[in-house]
Amino acid sequence: xxxxxxxxxxxxxxxxxxxxxxxxxxxxxxxxxxxxxxxxxxxxxxxxxxxxxxxxxxxxxxxxxxxxxxxxxxxxxxxxxxxxxxxxxxxxxxxxxxxxxxxxxxxxxxxxxxxxxxxxxxxxxxxxxxxxxxxxxxxxxxxxxxxxxxxxxxxxxxxxxxxxxxxxxxxxxxxxxxxxxxxxxxxxxxxxxxxxxxxxxxxxx
Amino acid sequence: xxxxxxxxxxxxxxxxxxxxxxxxxxxxxxxxxxxxxxxxxxxxxxxxxxxxxxxxxxxxxxxxxxxxxxxxxxxxxxxxxxxxxxxxxxxxxxxxxxxxxxxxxxxxxxxxxxxxxxxxxxxxxxxxxxxxxxxxxxxxxxxxxxxxxxxxxxxxxxxxxxxxxxxxxxxxxxxxxxxxxxxxxxxxxxxxxxxxxxxxxxxxx
Numbered sequence: 001x002x003x004x005x006x007x008x009x010x011x012x013x014x015x016x017x018x019x020x021x022x023x024x025x026x027x028x029x030x031x032x033x034x035x036x037x038x039x040x041x042x043x044x045x046x047x048x049x050x051x052x053x054x055x056x057x058x059x060x061x062x063x064x065x066x067x068x069x070x071x072x073x074x075x076x077x078x079x080x081x082x083x084x085x086x087x088x089x090x091x092x093x094x095x096x097x098x099x100x101x102x103x104x105x106x107x108x109x110x111x112x113x114x115x116x117x118x119x120x121x122x123x124x125x126x127x128x129x130x131x132x133x134x135x136x137x138x139x140x141x142x143x144x145x146x147x148x149x150x151x152x153x154x155x156x157x158x159x160x161x162x163x164x165x166x167x168x169x170x171x172x173x174x175x176x177x178x179x180x181x182x183x184x185x186x187x188x189x190x191x192x193x194x195x196x197x198x199x200x201x202x203x204x205x
Numbered sequence: 206x207x208x209x210x211x212x213x214x215x216x217x218x219x220x221x222x223x224x225x226x227x228x229x230x231x232x233x234x235x236x237x238x239x240x241x242x243x244x245x246x247x248x249x250x251x252x253x254x255x256x257x258x259x260x261x262x263x264x265x266x267x268x269x270x271x272x273x274x275x276x277x278x279x280x281x282x283x284x285x286x287x288x289x290x291x292x293x294x295x296x297x298x299x300x301x302x303x304x305x306x307x308x309x310x311x312x313x314x315x316x317x318x319x320x321x322x323x324x325x326x327x328x329x330x331x332x333x334x335x336x337x338x339x340x341x342x343x344x345x346x347x348x349x350x351x352x353x354x355x356x357x358x359x360x361x362x363x364x365x366x367x368x369x370x371x372x373x374x375x376x377x378x379x380x381x382x383x384x385x386x387x388x389x390x391x392x393x394x395x396x397x398x399x400x401x402x403x404x405x406x407x408x409x410x
Contacts, residue, residue, distance in 0.1 A: 008405075011405055011408050011409075012405050014404070014405075014408070015400065015401040015402075015404035015405055016385075016401060018404065019383060019384075019385075019398070019400070019401065020385060023384055023385075040385055040387070041385055042385075077408065078404045078405075078407055078408050079407045079408060079410060080404055080407055084403075084407055084410075086403075093301065093302035093305050093306070094302045094306075096298065096302070097298035097299045097301070097302045098399065100298050101298070101299075101399070103383050103398070103399075103400060104399075104400060107400045107404070108404065108407065109400060109403055109404075109407075147410055148403065148406070148407070148410075150399070171409075171410055172403070172406035172407070172409070172410060174399055174402050174403055174406075178224060178308050179224075179228060180221075180224075180225060180228075180245055180246055180247075182245070188406040188409055190402035190403070190405060190406060191402075192397055192399060192402060193224070193308070194303065194306070194308075194309075194355070194379055194397060195220065195224070195308060195309060195312045195314060196220040196221060196224065197220075197379050197395035197396075197397060198289075198291075198314055198353065198377070198379055198395070199219070199220035199223065199283045199285055199312070199313065199314075200213075200216055200217050200219075200220055200283075200395060201353070201377035201379075201393040201395060202283055202284045202285055202289060202313065202314075202353070202377070203216050203219070203282065203283050203284060204216075204376075204377070204393055205284060205289075205352055205353075205376055205377060
């Protein structure tokens with residue numbers, strides 16, 4: 001595929017389209033339109049058509065999109081037509097919930113390792129995982145070639161953990177700790193902090 | 206305060222500024238600049254100045270911002286200078302993690318009620334909360350005047366729960382179930398789905 005610069009904001013919408021398409025597939029739907037997708041997602045049909053047109057022709061004027069075909073194509077673009085192993089650091093409430101989360105299945109992602117530094121947790125199980133010692137993090141991640149990690153540690157530990165993950169070869173971090181991480185610009189970082197979303201809504205109440 | 210239309214994308218950045226400022230306060234810092242904030246957040250200094258200028262004058266040219274003053278002002282703008290009670294629906298792994306989450310403290314939010322429909326869970330405790338019967342959701346939310354809810358149910362239940370919440374008077378929903386909700390346009394909805402963030406990064410790997 002030729003290299004073409006696509007704005008990150010467009011890339012950010014593709015997973016939302018993909019989720020909606022997979023939802024339609026689970027309803028045994030076959031064909032959809034940019035109008036219908038737009039209504040489901042609160043995004044204009046024109047925006048959806050424009051976003052998709054950056055990657056090629058996925059539908060015919062007047063006949064709409066084959067849901068399965070479009071979902072496959074977006075999955076390929078996002079590289080989730082394979083399954084990525086992920087490491088979770090922090091086996092508290094949030095880390096445990098992530099490790100047991102059913103929502104990764106069929107979406108190209110799976111948890112492969114869980115680490116903690118608490119001697120009482122190390123060696124015990126969360127779901128099907130044995131919690132590993134954070135001291136072994138670098139070696140285990142390097143051996144496995146894992147590129148994606150989720151940080152679910154207390155805020156105070158998150159920066160140090162991030163640096164260790166990057167040293168171990170991690171290229172993408174999803175950070176649940178409510179602080180901004182400072183890492184090498186070649187490492188991708190995304191954040192999940194419920195308060196950020198909630199405060200965006202309290203403004204309007 | 207006079208009513209002035211501020212783009213939602215600007216409102217969406219204010220909680221991120223506030224979190225960074227509160228982080229600086231916890232480091233006993235007094236004064237910051239749009240440059241420093243920008244570097245911490247990966248947002249340009251000009252963008253930060255432009256965003257803040259929508260709401261007034263918060264700093265003086267050359268002397269920077271008083272961190273405490275700016276945090277207070279943003280807190281007022283976002284209406285988190287008070288504490289909002291929230292309801293959590295779904296007491297599985299994610300709902301339980303939210304109910305016990307320490308990160309709401311001092312950020313204008315607190316969990317006040319947790320609901321589930323599982324007879325084995327109803328009446329048992331998560332942290333300091335007794336799990337309540339979802340059958341009582343409408344009445345309890347109406348009586349308490351709660352406006353904010355978090356949905357942490359399985360996907361299949363989320364739309365129905367959302368409709369019940371809206372009927373009960375909820376005006377803002379943070380949805381952890383990986384589906385798009387369809388609700389009255391006067392109700393604010395935000396989403397947390399780790400897969401959306403992760404797939405946005407796999408594109409680059």
